[in-house]
Amino acid sequence: MGNPAEGLVALLDLEPIEQNIFRGRSPQESLQRVFGGQVAGQALVAAGRTTEGDRPVHSLHAYFLRPGRPGVPIVYQVERVRDGRSFTTRRVVAVQQGRTIFHLTASFHRPEPGIEQQLPMPEVPAPEELPRLTDEIRRHLGHLPEALERMARRQPFDIRYVERLRWSTGDLTGAEPRSAVWMRADGPLGDDPLTHTCALAYASDMTLLDAVRVPIEPLWGSRGFDMASLDHAMWFHRPFRTDEWFLYQQESPIATGGRGLARGQIFDREGRLLVSVMQEGLFRPKEDRKDPDSPAPDTGRPGR
Template identity: 80%
Template sequence: MNNPADRLVDLLDLEQIEVNIFRGRSPQESLQRVFGGQVAGQALVAAGRTTEGDRPVHSLHAYFLRPGRPGVPIVYQVERVRDGRSFTTRRVTAIQQGRTIFNLTASFHQPEQGAFEHQLPPRIEAPAPESLPTVVEEIKEHLGALPEQLERMARRQPFDIRYVDRLRWTAEEIKDAEPRSAVWMRAVGPLGDDPLVHTCALTYASDMTLLDAVRIPVEPLWGPRGFDMASLDHAMWFHRPFRADEWFLYDQESPIATGGRGLARGRIYDIEGRLLVSVVQEGLFRPHTPRPMDTPTPDA
C-alpha cells in the first residue's frame, strides 16, 4: 500500500472486537509519541460505527491525556450515551497498554432544514493552491535537500500542505510576525465515498498545523524546535458536508499564549469560500530538552 491516502483510509478502518469495542493500529514510526490527529480520527470512527441512520457528526470535544506509544495497538471503548429523535451522543475512551490516553465525546445530528443561515466570509483572499509551493518544495529551496528523516516523513504524508505565506526561516523574518497561519490542504489521493471517512480524515488533518499559529512569532516552523509541544484538548464543529480529498483552506490564529499554554482557533473553508468546520485547540509549550533522534515535525 504505497499511496499515503490509501494508508490513511486503512489506518481509519478499525477492527471491531466486541459490540462497542474497536482496535486501531498505531504505526511503528520514529516519532516519540502517536500523532494526536490519528487518535482523534480513529476515536471518531469508533463513535460513528455505533450510530445508525443518516446522522453525520456535528461536533466533537476531546482531551489528550497521555502520549500514545507508536507501534502499540489502541483499543477504543464506546459508551452509547444517548440516542434521541434528532441527536446521538457517544463517548469514546482510547486505551493503550491498560492506560487511558485519550477521551472524546461526539454528537451526531440528523440533518434539518434551518430557519436561517449566515456565515462570516474568509479572513483572507488566498492564492489558488496550485500556485503555491508544497512544504517539501519550500524546505528544499531553503536547505537545498531534505534531511533523511524529513524525506521519510514526506513519503508517508497523507495530506498535501501548502502555506499561503512563505515559511519564515530567520529571526528577522519572525520579528513582529502576527500569530496567524493559513494553509491549503487536501488528501494526496482519493479517500472513497464514505462521508465518515472524510470527516475522520479531516479530523486527522486538523491537528497537523493548528498550533503553528502559536509558534509563528517565536521560531521557524520547520527549523530546530526551541519548545516541546503537546496537544491538550481539541474541539471541532462540522457545519457542512465536504470531501477531505478536495482542497480546503485552513485559516488559523492564536489569540493568546500564556502560562506555558497556547490557544489556537481554526476555520476551514472550501475553495468557494463556504465555512465547513470550526476548530479550537490548546497546546502545552515547554523549553525544549534535546533527545536522540529529534526531528522537526508539524504534529503536536
C-alpha cells in the same frame, strides 16, 4: 499501500472486537509518541460506527491525556450515551497497554432546515499558485533531509503554506500569531462520508498550533519549546470531501502560562465555511521537563 492516502484510509478502518469495542493500528514511527490526529480520527470512527448513517457528526470535544506508544495497538471503548430523535451522543475512551490515553465525546445530528449565515473566507492565493511544503523546504535547504524524506513518503496530505516559511528570527519582525495552509488528501479517499470526516479530524491537528509559534520562532529548524496537544474541539457545519482542496485559516488569540490557544476555520474553494476548530497546546522550554505523566513533546508531527 498504493499511496499514503490509501494508507490513511486503512489506518482509519478499525477492527471490531466486541460490541462497542474496536481496535486501531498504531504504525511504528520514529516519533516519540503517536500522532494526536491519528487517535482523534480513529476515536471518531469508533463513535461513528455505532450511530445511524443519517446522522453525521456535528461536534467533538477531546482531551489528550497520555502519550501513545507507536507500534502498539489502541483499543477504543464506546459508550452509547444518548440516542434521541434528532441527536446522538457517544463517549469514547482510548486505551493502550491498560492506560487511558485519550477521551472523546462526539455529538451527531440529523440535518434539518434553519438559519443561514457565515463570515467570508479571507482572500488568499489559490493552492496551484503555491509550492508543496516539501518543495519549499528543498528549495531553501538545497535538499530534503533524510528524516523529512521518509516522512514525506508517508504523508497523506498535500500541504501548501499561504505565506512563505520563515527560517530565522529575523523574519519574525511584526509577525502576527496567524497561519494559513491549503490542504487535501494526497489521493482519493473513497465515498464514505465518515472516512472524510475522520480524515479531516486527523488533518486538523497537523498545523493548528503553528499559529501560536509564528511570532516567537521559525516554524522550521530547531525549536525552543516542546509542544503537545492538550485538548481539541471541532464543529462540523457542512458536508465536504477531504480529498479536495480546503483552506485551513489559523490564529492564536493568546499564549500564557505554558499553554497556547489556537482556533481554526476550514473553508472549501467556494468560500463555504465547513468546520471550526479550537485547540490548546502545551509549550514548555526544552530544558524544563518536570511531569513524566504529561503529554509527550511533539518532536515531529506528520508533515513537519
